[in-house]
Amino acid sequence: xxxxxxxxxxxxxxxxxxxxxxxxxxxxxxxxxxxxxxxxxxxxxxxxxxxxxxxxxxxxxxxxxxxxxxxxxxxxxxxxxxxxxxxxxxxxxxxxxxxxxxxxxxxxxxxxxxxxxxxxxxxxxxxxxxxxxxxxxxxxxxxxxxxxxxxxxxxxxxxxxxxxxxxxxxxxxxxxxxxxxxxxxxxxxxxxxxxxxxx
Amino acid sequence: xxxxxxxxxxxxxxxxxxxxxxxxxxxxxxxxxxxxxxxxxxxxxxxxxxxxxxxxxxxxxxxxxxxxxxxxxxxxxxxxxxxxxxxxxxxxxxxxxxxxxxxxxxxxxxxxxxxxxxxxxxxxxxxxxxxxxxxxxxxxxxxxxxxxxxxxxxxxxxxxxxxxxxxxxxxxxxxxxxxxxxxxxxxxxxxxxxxxxxx
Numbered sequence: 001x002x003x004x005x006x007x008x009x010x011x012x013x014x015x016x017x018x019x020x021x022x023x024x025x026x027x028x029x030x031x032x033x034x035x036x037x038x039x040x041x042x043x044x045x046x047x048x049x050x051x052x053x054x055x056x057x058x059x060x061x062x063x064x065x066x067x068x069x070x071x072x073x074x075x076x077x078x079x080x081x082x083x084x085x086x087x088x089x090x091x092x093x094x095x096x097x098x099x100x101x102x103x104x105x106x107x108x109x110x111x112x113x114x115x116x117x118x119x120x121x122x123x124x125x126x127x128x129x130x131x132x133x134x135x136x137x138x139x140x141x142x143x144x145x146x147x148x149x150x151x152x153x154x155x156x157x158x159x160x161x162x163x164x165x166x167x168x169x170x171x172x173x174x175x176x177x178x179x180x181x182x183x184x185x186x187x188x189x190x191x192x193x194x195x196x197x198x199x
Numbered sequence: 200x201x202x203x204x205x206x207x208x209x210x211x212x213x214x215x216x217x218x219x220x221x222x223x224x225x226x227x228x229x230x231x232x233x234x235x236x237x238x239x240x241x242x243x244x245x246x247x248x249x250x251x252x253x254x255x256x257x258x259x260x261x262x263x264x265x266x267x268x269x270x271x272x273x274x275x276x277x278x279x280x281x282x283x284x285x286x287x288x289x290x291x292x293x294x295x296x297x298x299x300x301x302x303x304x305x306x307x308x309x310x311x312x313x314x315x316x317x318x319x320x321x322x323x324x325x326x327x328x329x330x331x332x333x334x335x336x337x338x339x340x341x342x343x344x345x346x347x348x349x350x351x352x353x354x355x356x357x358x359x360x361x362x363x364x365x366x367x368x369x370x371x372x373x374x375x376x377x378x379x380x381x382x383x384x385x386x387x388x389x390x391x392x393x394x395x396x397x398x
Contacts (some may be wrong), residue, residue, distance in 0.1 A: 028317060030228055111373060115314045116226060118376040119304045129377050156394065163371075163386035168232045168363060171370030174310060175362075176315040178328050187362035195355065196395060 012050045014040050016064040019057060024106045027116045028058050030122070059127060065109045066131055073135075077142055085197050088139075089189075092169065096185050099176050104181035107177040111170050136162045150195050167194070211249045213239050215263040218256060223305045226315045227257050227323070258326060264308045265330055272334075276341055283345035287338075288388075291368065295384050298375050306376040310369050335361045351396050364391070365384050 018040050022031045026149035033054055037044055051057040074089035106112075111133055139162035146152045168188050175184035217239050222230045232253055240294055241272075250256040275290035309330055316323035336359035345351045367387050374383035 025318060027226070027228075029226075029374030034363040042309050107314060107317075111370075112314050114377040115306060115311050118306075118379075119224065124380070125377055132374060132377060153394075157389070160386045160389050163374075163383055164367060164390040167370030167374055167383055169370065170373060171310075171368065172362075174314055174369055174373070175331060175366055178313040178324055178331060180317075180324070184362055184366055187359045188366055190356070190359050191363040195352075198329055 005187055011046060015042055015047060015050060015057075016061055019061045020065055020109070023058070023061055024109060024112070028113060029116065029120075030036065031058075033057070055121075055123060058124070062109070062113065062124075062127060062131070069110075073138065077138060083151060084142050084149060085151045085193070087198070088142060088146075088165075089193055092185070092189055092192075095169070096182050096189075097175070099173070099182050099185060104176050104180045105117060108170065108173045111173055132166070136166050139165055146197070150199055168192070210241055210245060214241055214246060214249060214256075214258055218260045219264055219308070222257070222260055223308060223311070227312060228315065228319075230257075231255070254320075254322060257323070261308070261312065261323075261326060261330070268309075272337065274339060282350060283348060284350045284392070287341060287345075287364075287396070288392055291384070291388055291391075293389075294368070294372070295381050298372070298381050298384060303375050303379045303381065307369065307372045310372055314373075327351070331365070335365050339363055347364050349398055352398060367391070 015036060018036050019031065022035060022039075031054075033044075033047060036042075036057075037047060047057075051060060073091065073096060077087050078093050079087055079090060082090060110128060112131070113124060114128045118128065119125075136159075140158045143152065143156070143158040143161050143165075147154055147156065147158060169185075172184040172188045176182055206323075214235060215236050218230065221234060221238070230253075232243075232246060235241075236246060246256075250259060271293060275293050276286050278286055278289060281289060303333065309327060312323060313327045313331070317327065318324075335358075339357045342355070342357040342360050342364075344353065345354065346353060346357060368384075371383040371387045375381055
């Protein structure tokens with residue numbers, strides 16, 4: 001982008017995009033501001049116009065990622081033309097497509113940073129936990145609706161089941177990164193939709 | 200240990216122990232050999248007597264961790280005085296106790312390194328995958344036995360269920376690190392042992 005004119009908003013977006021890409025590859029600690037500046041051609045002073053510090057940059061990358069993730073959640077879990085269980089299935093199928101599209105690299109930014117940062121920074125830990133709790137809440141509400149509609153067994157505690165789904169999907173996402181195929185996600189989906197999420 | 204006399208084996212163990220401790224805290228990339236030497240008082244030349252390189256050190260730490268993990272698996276999953284489902288429960292309960300004992304820090308070394316290293320090193324990825332596959336196999340055999348003894352539903356595909364359990368437990372282990380309480384593990388256990396692993 002060096003030498004191109006860019007509006008302030010697009011310069012900030014450019015920094016966030018590149019930061020996200022590098023942070024997926026290397027984690028937070030090994031993402032260097034200089035590397036981001038070099039790759040984008042944005043001058044240092046400009047960076048500090050948008051971000052107070054590396055920590056602020058990291059937190060804004062999390063928000064940037066989370067906004068696009070929320071849009072994906074809205075398009076699947078929020079798709080009211082589908083039944084609750086079908087919405088959940090659409091969400092997981094989308095996750096599998098994304099993993100395939102990334103050649104099973106990257107994993108999930110929230111999972112990656114939770115692993116890397118939870119013992120190192122209370123600021124990151126709290127923000128990551130906030131995101132995790134919100135996703136659990138969304139799953140739990142969906143499962144309650146599925147229960148009300150008779151799609152899943154009435155005896156499930158939906159909060160527990162939501163926690164369980166989230167753990168299973170986070171773990172599968174991590175394992176896909178290691179196996180470099182989406183079989184761990186497929187296995188979770190088979191057990192979930194053929195056995196567990198039944199009336 | 201500086202100044203103390205130590206046998207060759209105990210010097211190597213000392214390096215592995217300290218390396219494991221630091222790698223739990225900082226991951227592989229940010230574990231410095233100099234930091235390990237400084238913390239243990241072992242001279243550099245001695246380090247390179249035991250380990251060819253930092254990569255070799257990392258891989259040997261994985262093996263060292265995995266040996267103690269296998270011993271824990273043997274004491275629970277391998278405890279033939281218990282029924283298959285009770286053995287699995289003992290394994291998860293042991294995991295919860297360890298997480299509590301670590302103040303919900305650290306997580307699982309295999310999970311941490313899988314997240315950090317799977318896109319960065321084929322050597323690490325393959326070793327980590329090998330360990331994951333072996334654990335899945337062990338779960339699958341246990342579940343087959345549970346099925347044969349009528350402890351769990353006959354219609355489960357035990358390979359899929361084993362993959363599912365492993366993903367759920369890996370995800371819960373990661374989420375415990377972020378929530379700093381063992382509730383995510385407890386939720387997985389409630390759903391598993393009260394709902395899924397039933398005849």
